[in-house]
Amino acid sequence: GCVKMFDIDELKIYRGSDIPITDKIVVIQPTLDQIIEFGEKRYFQTVHCLTGVGADFKWQLWDYFNIDYTAIDDFELFKKMIWRSLSSKKYIYKELTENRDKYAEQLKNISEEELADMLVNPLSLILKDIDLADFEEYESDKCPETILYDKEHDVTIDRFVYMKIVDAVRKIHGFKRNNQMPANDITKMFLIDDAREEAMAAANKEYKSVLQPLISALIAKTGQMGNDNIWNTKIFMFFDVIKRINKIQDATLLLQGAYSGFASLKGVNKDRLDW
Numbered sequence: 001g002c003v004k005m006f007d008i009d010e011l012k013i014y015r016g017s018d019i020p021i022t023d024k025i026v027v028i029q030p031t032l033d034q035i036i037e038f039g040e041k042r043y044f045q046t047v048h049c050l051t052g053v054g055a056d057f058k059w060q061l062w063d064y065f066n067i068d069y070t071a072i073d074d075f076e077l078f079k080k081m082i083w084r085s086l087s088s089k090k091y092i093y094k095e096l097t098e099n100r101d102k103y104a105e106q107l108k109n110i111s112e113e114e115l116a117d118m119l120v121n122p123l124s125l126i127l128k129d130i131d132l133a134d135f136e137e138y139e140s141d142k143c144p145e146t147i148l149y150d151k152e153h154d155v156t157i158d159r160f161v162y163m164k165i166v167d168a169v170r171k172i173h174g175f176k177r178n179n180q181m182p183a184n185d186i187t188k189m190f191l192i193d194d195a196r197e198e199a200m201a202a203a204n205k206e207y208k209s210v211l212q213p214l215i216s217a218l219i220a221k222t223g224q225m226g227n228d229n230i231w232n233t234k235i236f237m238f239f240d241v242i243k244r245i246n247k248i249q250d251a252t253l254l255l256q257g258a259y260s261g262f263a264s265l266k267g268v269n270k271d272r273l274d275w
Contacts, residue, residue: 008171016234018128019168024155027168030125032211032238033231038125041207046122049082051170055178057081059196070181070188074166075145075159079137083148087133089118126169130155172236174243214242221245 008019019027035043054061054069054077061067065080072080093115096103107115121131135148135157148157157165170177182188215230218241224230233241 008168013172013236014240016237019172021164021168022156022161024153025130025157025161025165026128027126027165027172028128029172029234029236031232031234032215034125035211035235036231040209040211042122043125044210046086046126047169047173047175049086050123050126051166051173051175051177052082053077053178055180058192059199062192063196068188069192075162078162079146079148083132083135086122087135088121088131090121090131090133093118127165174236174239214238218242218245 009017013019013029016029018029021027030038030043048056053074054072057077058069060081061069061072061077067080096107096110097115100107121133123130123132130150132148134150134152135155136151137146138149139146140149140158143158145159147159149155169175180191182191218224218238219230
């Protein structure tokens with residue numbers, strides 16, 4: 001079935017407001033500072049994973065589950081692969097640390113740092129007070145498909161709630177759903193192999209900061225050097241300002257070219273002049 005997109009108040013998000021999904025689930029917006037403290041790489045991996053669809057996990061679905069990525073819908077993918085990978089490992093931590101004698105062998109191979117890392121909730125900067133580790137898959141009389149349910153806190157994530165969460169998170173980060181579809185089976189297998197190779201190559205590369213060059217450009221453009229307010233900027237406003245600066249620059253250069261007689265605006269899309 002088709003799920004209607006829910007309306008998100010863009011001005012409220014620009015101001016940095018939370019986005020209520022249900023009475024128990026709220027999508028929050030981190031500041032640049034919070035993302036840096038949490039770890040930029042982990043944060044963006046989490047956001048990409050949460051909003052990912054079959055086309056983003058082509059080779060993983062094929063290699064690990066023998067599933068054709070074009071044949072799995074978003075909510076099924078979330079239940080099959082994404083939900084567990086975005087949970088904290090707090091219950092494993094509890095089991096290991098409370099029974100150190102029983103797990104002495106396993107604990108030899110786990111550093112204290114790795115143990116502490118099990119307590120980190122990957123979604124702590126995205127969903128308010130929600131850890132997916134608390135959820136189990138449930139069959140509900142009210143719903144024809146299984147849902148995720150946190151019994152302790154009485155929180156439900158069904159298809160509609162999942163879609164609303166993902167819509168909100170995409171909106172905040174300026175992401176679009178990956179709608180890539182292959183023309184035929186040969187192309188599909190080629191794309192799966194290609195994605196696998198790309199992932200393997202990326203695994204050996206050093207992580208390059210997404211935010212650092214953007215923050216640097218913004219500081220250079222606005223002359224706000226030494227102004228600590230920038231670190232308190234919420235992520236939606238930050239990305240929006242970056243896009244706007246690019247638009248203003250593009251429009252300015254076009255107009256300067258036209259006024260100086262070096263360039264003609266004939267054939268230029270008028271949207272490029274509207275910032």
